[in-house]
Amino acid sequence: ARISIPIVNARPAALKETIMAKLQYDKNGRLLFTKEMKKEYTILFPMMAPIHFNIIKDVFTHYGYKAVLLETTGPQIAQTGLKYVHNDTCYPAILVIGQMIDALNSGKYDLDHTALMITQTGGGCRASNYIHLLRKALKKAGYEKVPVISLNISGLEKNSGFHITLPMIRRVVAAVVYGDELMLLRNQCKPYEIIAGESDRLVSRWSQQLAKELNSGSGYSAKDLERNMNKIVDDFAKLNLNHTKKKVKVGVVGEIYVKYAPLGNNCLEEFLESQDCEVCLPGILGFAMFKVDNRLEDIKLYGGNPLKYAAVSALMKYCTKIESILIAAVKRQPKFLPPSPYAHTKELVKGVIGYGDKMGEGWLLTAEMLELAESGYENIVCTQPFGCLPNHICGKGMIRKIKERNPKANIVAIDYDPGATRVNQENRIKLMLSVARENLQQAETVPDQKPADAGKAVSVK
Numbered sequence: 001a002r003i004s005i006p007i008v009n010a011r012p013a014a015l016k017e018t019i020m021a022k023l024q025y026d027k028n029g030r031l032l033f034t035k036e037m038k039k040e041y042t043i044l045f046p047m048m049a050p051i052h053f054n055i056i057k058d059v060f061t062h063y064g065y066k067a068v069l070l071e072t073t074g075p076q077i078a079q080t081g082l083k084y085v086h087n088d089t090c091y092p093a094i095l096v097i098g099q100m101i102d103a104l105n106s107g108k109y110d111l112d113h114t115a116l117m118i119t120q121t122g123g124g125c126r127a128s129n130y131i132h133l134l135r136k137a138l139k140k141a142g143y144e145k146v147p148v149i150s151l152n153i154s155g156l157e158k159n160s161g162f163h164i165t166l167p168m169i170r171r172v173v174a175a176v177v178y179g180d181e182l183m184l185l186r187n188q189c190k191p192y193e194i195i196a197g198e199s200d201r202l203v204s205r206w207s208q209q210l211a212k213e214l215n216s217g218s219g220y221s222a223k224d225l226e227r228n229m230n231k232i233v234d235d236f237a238k239l240n241l242n243h244t245k246k247k248v249k250v251g252v253v254g255e256i257y258v259k260y261a262p263l264g265n266n267c268l269e270e271f272l273e274s275q276d277c278e279v280c281l282p283g284i285l286g287f288a289m290f291k292v293d294n295r296l297e298d299i300k301l302y303g304g305n306p307l308k309y310a311a312v313s314a315l316m317k318y319c320t321k322i323e324s325i326l327i328a329a330v331k332r333q334p335k336f337l338p339p340s341p342y343a344h345t346k347e348l349v350k351g352v353i354g355y356g357d358k359m360g361e362g363w364l365l366t367a368e369m370l371e372l373a374e375s376g377y378e379n380i381v382c383t384q385p386f387g388c389l390p391n392h393i394c395g396k397g398m399i400r401k402i403k404e405r406n407p408k409a410n411i412v413a414i415d416y417d418p419g420a421t422r423v424n425q426e427n428r429i430k431l432m433l434s435v436a437r438e439n440l441q442q443a444e445t446v447p448d449q450k451p452a453d454a455g456k457a458v459s460v461k
Helices: 013-022 035-040 050-062 075-084 091-105 126-141 166-192 198-215 222-237 256-260 268-274 284-302 306-331 342-347 362-374 389-394 396-405 422-445
Strands: 042-046 066-070 114-119 148-151 248-254 277-280 379-385 410-416
Touching (some): 091 126, 114 126, 126 148, 166 268, 166 284, 166 306, 248 268, 248 422, 256 284, 268 422, 284 306, 284 362, 389 396, 396 410, 410 422
Protein backbone atom coordinates (compact mmCIF):
# COMPACT_ATOMS: atom_id res chain seq x y z
CA ALA A 1 0.00 0.00 0.00
CA ARG A 2 1.14 3.51 -0.71
CA ILE A 3 2.41 5.33 2.36
CA SER A 4 0.47 8.49 3.12
CA ILE A 5 2.44 11.66 2.38
CA PRO A 6 2.05 14.86 4.43
CA ILE A 7 -0.05 17.57 2.76
CA VAL A 8 3.04 19.77 2.27
CA ASN A 9 4.13 17.40 -0.51
CA ALA A 10 0.77 17.43 -2.29
CA ARG A 11 0.73 18.71 -5.89
CA PRO A 12 -2.15 19.68 -8.21
CA ALA A 13 -3.06 16.87 -10.60
CA ALA A 14 -2.01 18.90 -13.66
CA LEU A 15 1.45 19.54 -12.18
CA LYS A 16 1.78 15.86 -11.25
CA GLU A 17 1.06 14.89 -14.88
CA THR A 18 3.64 17.42 -16.11
CA ILE A 19 6.28 16.02 -13.77
CA MET A 20 5.43 12.45 -14.78
CA ALA A 21 5.75 13.40 -18.46
CA LYS A 22 9.29 14.68 -17.89
CA LEU A 23 10.51 11.43 -16.34
CA GLN A 24 12.84 9.43 -18.56
CA TYR A 25 13.66 5.72 -18.44
CA ASP A 26 16.33 3.59 -20.06
CA LYS A 27 15.58 0.46 -22.11
CA ASN A 28 15.55 -1.65 -18.93
CA GLY A 29 12.95 0.58 -17.27
CA ARG A 30 15.39 2.37 -14.94
CA LEU A 31 14.35 5.90 -14.00
CA LEU A 32 17.11 8.26 -15.12
CA PHE A 33 18.51 11.35 -13.38
CA THR A 34 18.50 13.92 -16.17
CA LYS A 35 20.24 17.25 -16.76
CA GLU A 36 16.99 19.06 -15.98
CA MET A 37 16.78 17.27 -12.62
CA LYS A 38 20.25 18.48 -11.64
CA LYS A 39 18.95 22.06 -11.50
CA GLU A 40 15.85 21.33 -9.44
CA TYR A 41 16.39 18.14 -7.42
CA THR A 42 17.76 17.70 -3.92
CA ILE A 43 20.01 14.63 -3.67
CA LEU A 44 19.96 12.72 -0.38
CA PHE A 45 22.81 10.37 0.50
CA PRO A 46 23.56 8.36 3.67
CA MET A 47 26.12 9.21 6.33
CA MET A 48 29.10 6.95 6.95
CA ALA A 49 32.20 8.74 8.27
CA PRO A 50 31.04 12.11 9.70
CA ILE A 51 34.25 14.14 9.23
CA HIS A 52 34.97 12.84 5.72
CA PHE A 53 31.42 12.96 4.38
CA ASN A 54 30.76 16.52 5.49
CA ILE A 55 33.70 17.67 3.38
CA ILE A 56 32.65 15.45 0.45
CA LYS A 57 29.12 16.90 0.62
CA ASP A 58 30.53 20.37 -0.01
CA VAL A 59 32.46 19.04 -3.02
CA PHE A 60 29.17 17.88 -4.59
CA THR A 61 27.65 21.28 -3.80
CA HIS A 62 30.53 22.94 -5.64
CA TYR A 63 29.62 21.00 -8.79
CA GLY A 64 26.04 22.26 -8.73
CA TYR A 65 24.32 19.40 -6.93
CA LYS A 66 21.95 20.15 -4.07
CA ALA A 67 23.39 17.49 -1.79
CA VAL A 68 21.98 16.69 1.65
CA LEU A 69 23.80 14.33 4.02
CA LEU A 70 21.38 12.22 6.06
CA GLU A 71 22.41 12.24 9.72
CA THR A 72 19.22 10.86 11.23
CA THR A 73 19.44 8.14 13.86
CA GLY A 74 17.03 6.14 15.98
CA PRO A 75 15.49 2.66 16.14
CA GLN A 76 12.78 3.59 13.62
CA ILE A 77 15.39 3.56 10.84
CA ALA A 78 16.22 -0.13 11.24
CA GLN A 79 12.51 -0.94 11.56
CA THR A 80 11.76 1.01 8.36
CA GLY A 81 14.53 -0.90 6.61
CA LEU A 82 13.15 -4.22 7.80
CA LYS A 83 9.72 -3.25 6.48
CA TYR A 84 10.98 -2.90 2.92
CA VAL A 85 14.11 -5.10 2.78
CA HIS A 86 14.32 -8.86 3.31
CA ASN A 87 15.63 -9.61 6.80
CA ASP A 88 18.33 -11.92 5.41
CA THR A 89 19.98 -8.91 3.79
CA CYS A 90 23.15 -7.55 5.40
CA TYR A 91 22.66 -5.03 8.20
CA PRO A 92 24.25 -2.02 6.42
CA ALA A 93 21.73 -2.39 3.56
CA ILE A 94 18.83 -2.44 6.01
CA LEU A 95 20.11 0.75 7.69
CA VAL A 96 21.00 2.68 4.53
CA ILE A 97 17.70 1.90 2.79
CA GLY A 98 15.77 2.47 6.01
CA GLN A 99 17.43 5.86 6.50
CA MET A 100 16.54 6.96 2.98
CA ILE A 101 12.90 5.89 3.13
CA ASP A 102 12.61 7.38 6.62
CA ALA A 103 13.80 10.70 5.13
CA LEU A 104 11.19 10.49 2.35
CA ASN A 105 8.52 9.73 4.96
CA SER A 106 9.54 12.71 7.10
CA GLY A 107 7.77 15.37 5.01
CA LYS A 108 10.93 17.53 4.92
CA TYR A 109 11.51 17.09 1.21
CA ASP A 110 9.56 17.82 -1.96
CA LEU A 111 9.14 14.27 -3.25
CA ASP A 112 8.64 15.51 -6.83
CA HIS A 113 12.12 17.07 -6.71
CA THR A 114 14.12 14.63 -4.59
CA ALA A 115 16.66 12.01 -5.68
CA LEU A 116 18.74 9.47 -3.77
CA MET A 117 22.40 8.59 -4.23
CA ILE A 118 24.17 5.37 -3.24
CA THR A 119 27.60 3.89 -4.01
CA GLN A 120 28.29 0.87 -6.19
CA THR A 121 31.73 -0.75 -6.13
CA GLY A 122 31.17 -3.41 -8.75
CA GLY A 123 32.97 -6.01 -6.64
CA GLY A 124 31.82 -9.28 -5.13
CA CYS A 125 30.31 -7.65 -2.02
CA ARG A 126 26.52 -7.44 -1.93
CA ALA A 127 26.93 -3.66 -1.51
CA SER A 128 26.92 -3.44 -5.31
CA ASN A 129 23.31 -4.67 -5.20
CA TYR A 130 22.09 -2.18 -2.60
CA ILE A 131 20.91 0.08 -5.41
CA HIS A 132 18.59 -2.64 -6.76
CA LEU A 133 17.29 -3.40 -3.28
CA LEU A 134 16.69 0.33 -2.80
CA ARG A 135 14.67 0.67 -6.02
CA LYS A 136 12.59 -2.36 -5.08
CA ALA A 137 11.98 -0.88 -1.62
CA LEU A 138 11.01 2.51 -3.10
CA LYS A 139 8.46 0.87 -5.36
CA LYS A 140 6.99 -1.03 -2.44
CA ALA A 141 6.80 2.17 -0.38
CA GLY A 142 5.13 4.12 -3.19
CA TYR A 143 8.18 6.21 -4.14
CA GLU A 144 8.98 4.60 -7.49
CA LYS A 145 9.18 8.08 -9.11
CA VAL A 146 12.17 9.04 -6.94
CA PRO A 147 15.32 8.56 -9.08
CA VAL A 148 18.35 6.76 -7.65
CA ILE A 149 21.87 7.77 -8.69
CA SER A 150 24.71 5.26 -8.71
CA LEU A 151 27.99 6.71 -7.44
CA ASN A 152 30.62 4.54 -9.11
CA ILE A 153 33.75 4.76 -11.24
CA SER A 154 33.20 1.37 -12.90
CA GLY A 155 30.66 2.52 -15.49
CA LEU A 156 27.90 0.40 -13.94
CA GLU A 157 25.13 2.98 -14.41
CA LYS A 158 25.14 6.33 -16.16
CA ASN A 159 22.87 9.38 -15.85
CA SER A 160 22.95 12.48 -18.02
CA GLY A 161 22.45 14.68 -14.95
CA PHE A 162 25.32 13.26 -12.90
CA HIS A 163 28.91 12.92 -14.03
CA ILE A 164 32.09 11.99 -12.17
CA THR A 165 35.02 13.96 -13.55
CA LEU A 166 38.74 13.74 -12.83
CA PRO A 167 38.79 17.09 -10.94
CA MET A 168 35.86 15.85 -8.83
CA ILE A 169 37.70 12.61 -8.06
CA ARG A 170 40.82 14.55 -7.03
CA ARG A 171 38.76 16.73 -4.70
CA VAL A 172 37.05 13.68 -3.17
CA VAL A 173 40.42 11.97 -2.66
CA ALA A 174 41.70 15.11 -0.97
CA ALA A 175 38.58 15.19 1.24
CA VAL A 176 39.24 11.57 2.25
CA VAL A 177 42.88 12.27 3.14
CA TYR A 178 42.00 15.42 5.07
CA GLY A 179 39.27 13.47 6.85
CA ASP A 180 41.74 10.72 7.79
CA GLU A 181 44.15 13.26 9.26
CA LEU A 182 41.49 15.17 11.18
CA MET A 183 40.00 11.93 12.54
CA LEU A 184 43.41 10.61 13.61
CA LEU A 185 44.51 13.82 15.35
CA ARG A 186 41.14 14.40 16.97
CA ASN A 187 41.12 10.88 18.42
CA GLN A 188 44.66 11.24 19.76
CA CYS A 189 43.88 14.59 21.42
CA LYS A 190 40.30 14.37 22.69
CA PRO A 191 40.89 11.96 25.64
CA TYR A 192 43.58 14.25 27.04
CA GLU A 193 41.89 17.64 26.64
CA ILE A 194 42.16 20.16 29.43
CA ILE A 195 39.50 22.34 27.81
CA ALA A 196 36.69 20.01 26.76
CA GLY A 197 35.58 20.21 23.14
CA GLU A 198 38.70 21.90 21.74
CA SER A 199 39.50 19.03 19.37
CA ASP A 200 35.98 18.92 17.92
CA ARG A 201 35.94 22.68 17.44
CA LEU A 202 39.25 22.48 15.59
CA VAL A 203 37.89 19.70 13.37
CA SER A 204 34.82 21.81 12.57
CA ARG A 205 36.89 24.90 11.76
CA TRP A 206 39.28 23.03 9.50
CA SER A 207 36.46 21.10 7.77
CA GLN A 208 34.82 24.37 6.78
CA GLN A 209 38.11 25.91 5.70
CA LEU A 210 39.11 22.89 3.60
CA ALA A 211 35.69 22.66 1.92
CA LYS A 212 35.92 26.34 1.03
CA GLU A 213 39.39 25.88 -0.40
CA LEU A 214 38.47 22.78 -2.43
CA ASN A 215 35.49 24.61 -3.87
CA SER A 216 37.61 27.61 -4.83
CA GLY A 217 39.77 25.45 -7.10
CA SER A 218 42.69 24.67 -4.81
CA GLY A 219 43.56 22.39 -1.91
CA TYR A 220 43.89 19.11 -3.81
CA SER A 221 47.32 19.30 -5.47
CA ALA A 222 50.24 17.55 -3.77
CA LYS A 223 51.71 20.92 -2.79
CA ASP A 224 48.38 22.14 -1.34
CA LEU A 225 47.85 18.87 0.54
CA GLU A 226 51.29 19.11 2.12
CA ARG A 227 50.79 22.73 3.14
CA ASN A 228 47.35 22.18 4.65
CA MET A 229 48.17 18.93 6.42
CA ASN A 230 51.25 20.49 8.00
CA LYS A 231 49.13 23.39 9.26
CA ILE A 232 46.49 21.02 10.63
CA VAL A 233 49.08 19.04 12.59
CA ASP A 234 50.62 22.24 13.96
CA ASP A 235 47.20 23.50 15.10
CA PHE A 236 46.44 20.26 16.94
CA ALA A 237 49.90 20.32 18.51
CA LYS A 238 49.02 23.68 20.12
CA LEU A 239 46.08 22.20 22.09
CA ASN A 240 46.50 22.01 25.86
CA LEU A 241 46.62 18.31 26.72
CA ASN A 242 47.25 16.33 29.89
CA HIS A 243 49.01 13.01 29.31
CA THR A 244 49.80 12.26 32.96
CA LYS A 245 47.11 9.58 33.14
CA LYS A 246 47.46 6.60 30.84
CA LYS A 247 44.38 5.71 28.80
CA VAL A 248 43.25 2.36 27.49
CA LYS A 249 43.95 2.39 23.75
CA VAL A 250 41.24 0.76 21.63
CA GLY A 251 41.25 0.11 17.91
CA VAL A 252 38.07 -0.37 15.88
CA VAL A 253 37.91 -2.55 12.77
CA GLY A 254 35.21 -4.29 10.77
CA GLU A 255 32.95 -3.87 7.76
CA ILE A 256 33.50 -0.33 6.47
CA TYR A 257 30.00 1.07 7.09
CA VAL A 258 29.53 -0.39 10.57
CA LYS A 259 33.11 0.57 11.51
CA TYR A 260 32.61 4.28 10.80
CA ALA A 261 28.87 5.06 10.87
CA PRO A 262 27.44 5.97 14.31
CA LEU A 263 24.07 4.68 13.07
CA GLY A 264 25.62 1.32 12.23
CA ASN A 265 27.62 0.77 15.43
CA ASN A 266 25.33 2.43 17.99
CA CYS A 267 27.72 5.37 18.45
CA LEU A 268 30.62 3.04 19.33
CA GLU A 269 33.29 5.74 19.23
CA GLU A 270 31.28 7.97 21.57
CA PHE A 271 30.75 5.04 23.96
CA LEU A 272 34.46 4.18 24.06
CA GLU A 273 35.30 7.81 24.78
CA SER A 274 32.80 7.78 27.66
CA GLN A 275 34.75 4.78 29.04
CA ASP A 276 37.92 6.92 29.19
CA CYS A 277 39.56 5.30 26.14
CA GLU A 278 41.71 6.60 23.34
CA VAL A 279 40.19 5.35 20.09
CA CYS A 280 41.90 4.59 16.79
CA LEU A 281 40.03 3.99 13.53
CA PRO A 282 42.20 3.08 10.51
CA GLY A 283 41.79 5.63 7.73
CA ILE A 284 39.59 5.33 4.65
CA LEU A 285 42.58 5.96 2.36
CA GLY A 286 43.98 2.55 3.33
CA PHE A 287 40.72 0.91 2.26
CA ALA A 288 40.79 2.81 -1.05
CA MET A 289 44.39 1.67 -1.66
CA PHE A 290 43.32 -1.89 -0.84
CA LYS A 291 40.64 -1.72 -3.54
CA VAL A 292 43.10 -0.36 -6.10
CA ASP A 293 45.76 -2.90 -5.11
CA ASN A 294 43.26 -5.73 -5.58
CA ARG A 295 43.21 -5.01 -9.31
CA LEU A 296 46.98 -5.46 -9.42
CA GLU A 297 46.84 -8.66 -7.39
CA ASP A 298 44.16 -10.06 -9.72
CA ILE A 299 46.47 -9.61 -12.69
CA LYS A 300 49.41 -11.11 -10.78
CA LEU A 301 47.36 -14.14 -9.73
CA TYR A 302 45.24 -14.77 -12.80
CA GLY A 303 46.80 -12.74 -15.63
CA GLY A 304 45.33 -9.74 -17.42
CA ASN A 305 45.84 -6.79 -19.72
CA PRO A 306 49.32 -5.17 -19.35
CA LEU A 307 47.86 -1.77 -20.22
CA LYS A 308 45.32 -2.08 -17.41
CA TYR A 309 48.11 -3.10 -15.05
CA ALA A 310 50.13 0.00 -16.03
CA ALA A 311 47.13 2.32 -15.53
CA VAL A 312 46.22 0.84 -12.15
CA SER A 313 49.89 0.95 -11.10
CA ALA A 314 49.95 4.68 -11.86
CA LEU A 315 46.84 5.18 -9.71
CA MET A 316 48.41 3.16 -6.89
CA LYS A 317 51.55 5.27 -7.15
CA TYR A 318 49.45 8.43 -6.82
CA CYS A 319 47.67 7.08 -3.72
CA THR A 320 51.02 6.09 -2.19
CA LYS A 321 52.34 9.61 -2.78
CA ILE A 322 49.31 11.12 -1.05
CA GLU A 323 49.71 8.66 1.84
CA SER A 324 53.38 9.62 2.25
CA ILE A 325 52.40 13.29 2.53
CA LEU A 326 49.93 12.45 5.30
CA ILE A 327 52.44 10.33 7.23
CA ALA A 328 55.21 12.94 6.88
CA ALA A 329 52.88 15.68 8.13
CA VAL A 330 51.92 13.75 11.28
CA LYS A 331 55.56 12.82 11.95
CA ARG A 332 56.45 16.51 12.17
CA GLN A 333 55.00 16.52 15.68
CA PRO A 334 56.53 13.69 17.81
CA LYS A 335 53.56 13.75 20.19
CA PHE A 336 51.35 12.18 17.50
CA LEU A 337 51.46 8.59 16.22
CA PRO A 338 51.31 8.52 12.41
CA PRO A 339 49.40 5.82 10.50
CA SER A 340 51.41 2.88 9.20
CA PRO A 341 52.13 2.84 5.46
CA TYR A 342 49.80 0.62 3.47
CA ALA A 343 52.77 -1.43 2.23
CA HIS A 344 53.74 -2.27 5.82
CA THR A 345 50.16 -3.20 6.76
CA LYS A 346 50.01 -5.49 3.72
CA GLU A 347 53.29 -7.13 4.69
CA LEU A 348 51.95 -8.07 8.14
CA VAL A 349 49.51 -10.67 6.78
CA LYS A 350 52.07 -12.71 4.87
CA GLY A 351 51.73 -16.27 6.06
CA VAL A 352 48.43 -15.45 7.78
CA ILE A 353 45.96 -14.94 4.94
CA GLY A 354 46.28 -14.76 1.16
CA TYR A 355 46.05 -11.62 -0.96
CA GLY A 356 43.44 -13.32 -3.12
CA ASP A 357 41.00 -13.00 -0.19
CA LYS A 358 39.51 -9.66 -1.19
CA MET A 359 35.72 -9.84 -0.82
CA GLY A 360 34.42 -7.09 1.45
CA GLU A 361 37.35 -5.93 3.59
CA GLY A 362 39.17 -9.18 2.83
CA TRP A 363 42.70 -9.62 4.11
CA LEU A 364 42.84 -5.91 5.01
CA LEU A 365 40.60 -6.54 8.02
CA THR A 366 43.07 -9.08 9.39
CA ALA A 367 45.99 -6.78 8.56
CA GLU A 368 44.40 -3.83 10.37
CA MET A 369 44.06 -5.87 13.57
CA LEU A 370 47.71 -6.93 13.34
CA GLU A 371 48.78 -3.35 12.65
CA LEU A 372 46.73 -1.93 15.53
CA ALA A 373 48.15 -4.47 17.98
CA GLU A 374 51.67 -3.72 16.75
CA SER A 375 51.26 0.05 17.17
CA GLY A 376 49.95 -0.08 20.76
CA TYR A 377 46.19 -0.38 20.18
CA GLU A 378 46.13 -4.05 21.16
CA ASN A 379 42.59 -3.78 22.55
CA ILE A 380 40.36 -4.17 19.49
CA VAL A 381 36.62 -4.10 18.81
CA CYS A 382 35.83 -6.05 15.63
CA THR A 383 32.44 -4.87 14.40
CA GLN A 384 30.53 -7.72 12.75
CA PRO A 385 27.39 -6.74 10.77
CA PHE A 386 24.73 -9.36 10.24
CA GLY A 387 24.88 -11.00 6.84
CA CYS A 388 28.51 -10.10 6.01
CA LEU A 389 30.16 -13.50 5.58
CA PRO A 390 33.59 -12.18 4.41
CA ASN A 391 33.73 -9.95 7.50
CA HIS A 392 33.12 -12.88 9.84
CA ILE A 393 35.78 -15.01 8.13
CA CYS A 394 38.49 -12.33 7.91
CA GLY A 395 37.59 -10.78 11.28
CA LYS A 396 36.25 -13.16 13.88
CA GLY A 397 37.67 -16.18 12.07
CA MET A 398 41.24 -14.84 12.24
CA ILE A 399 41.36 -13.87 15.94
CA ARG A 400 43.16 -17.04 17.06
CA LYS A 401 45.81 -16.64 14.34
CA ILE A 402 46.31 -12.98 15.26
CA LYS A 403 46.82 -13.92 18.92
CA GLU A 404 49.45 -16.44 17.87
CA ARG A 405 51.30 -13.63 16.10
CA ASN A 406 50.78 -11.07 18.87
CA PRO A 407 49.86 -12.50 22.31
CA LYS A 408 49.03 -8.99 23.59
CA ALA A 409 46.04 -8.74 21.25
CA ASN A 410 42.83 -8.38 23.28
CA ILE A 411 40.02 -8.69 20.72
CA VAL A 412 36.26 -8.82 21.09
CA ALA A 413 33.92 -9.39 18.12
CA ILE A 414 30.60 -7.55 18.43
CA ASP A 415 27.61 -8.48 16.28
CA TYR A 416 25.46 -5.66 14.93
CA ASP A 417 22.01 -6.50 13.64
CA PRO A 418 18.40 -5.31 14.11
CA GLY A 419 17.82 -7.81 16.92
CA ALA A 420 20.99 -7.07 18.92
CA THR A 421 20.48 -4.80 21.93
CA ARG A 422 22.83 -1.91 22.53
CA VAL A 423 23.18 -2.73 26.23
CA ASN A 424 24.37 -6.26 25.45
CA GLN A 425 26.91 -4.96 22.95
CA GLU A 426 28.24 -2.40 25.43
CA ASN A 427 28.44 -4.95 28.24
CA ARG A 428 30.59 -7.22 26.09
CA ILE A 429 32.87 -4.31 25.25
CA LYS A 430 33.11 -3.40 28.95
CA LEU A 431 34.34 -6.91 29.70
CA MET A 432 37.08 -6.51 27.09
CA LEU A 433 37.95 -3.14 28.65
CA SER A 434 38.20 -4.65 32.12
CA VAL A 435 40.88 -7.02 30.80
CA ALA A 436 42.55 -4.06 29.05
CA ARG A 437 42.68 -2.00 32.27
CA GLU A 438 44.15 -4.92 34.19
CA ASN A 439 46.81 -5.34 31.50
CA LEU A 440 47.55 -1.60 31.55
CA GLN A 441 47.91 -1.57 35.32
CA GLN A 442 50.29 -4.54 35.28
CA ALA A 443 52.33 -3.01 32.47
CA GLU A 444 52.77 0.19 34.53
CA THR A 445 53.81 -1.62 37.72
CA VAL A 446 55.96 -4.33 36.14
CA PRO A 447 56.87 -3.09 32.64
CA ASP A 448 58.80 -6.21 31.64
CA GLN A 449 56.10 -8.65 32.71
CA LYS A 450 53.57 -9.92 30.21
CA PRO A 451 49.96 -8.89 30.89
CA ALA A 452 48.00 -11.46 32.89
CA ASP A 453 45.48 -12.16 30.14
CA ALA A 454 47.77 -11.73 27.16
CA GLY A 455 46.94 -14.25 24.51
CA LYS A 456 43.61 -15.25 26.04
CA ALA A 457 40.52 -14.80 23.93
CA VAL A 458 37.62 -12.69 25.17
CA SER A 459 34.77 -15.18 24.88
CA VAL A 460 31.42 -13.82 25.96
CA LYS A 461 28.04 -14.98 24.79
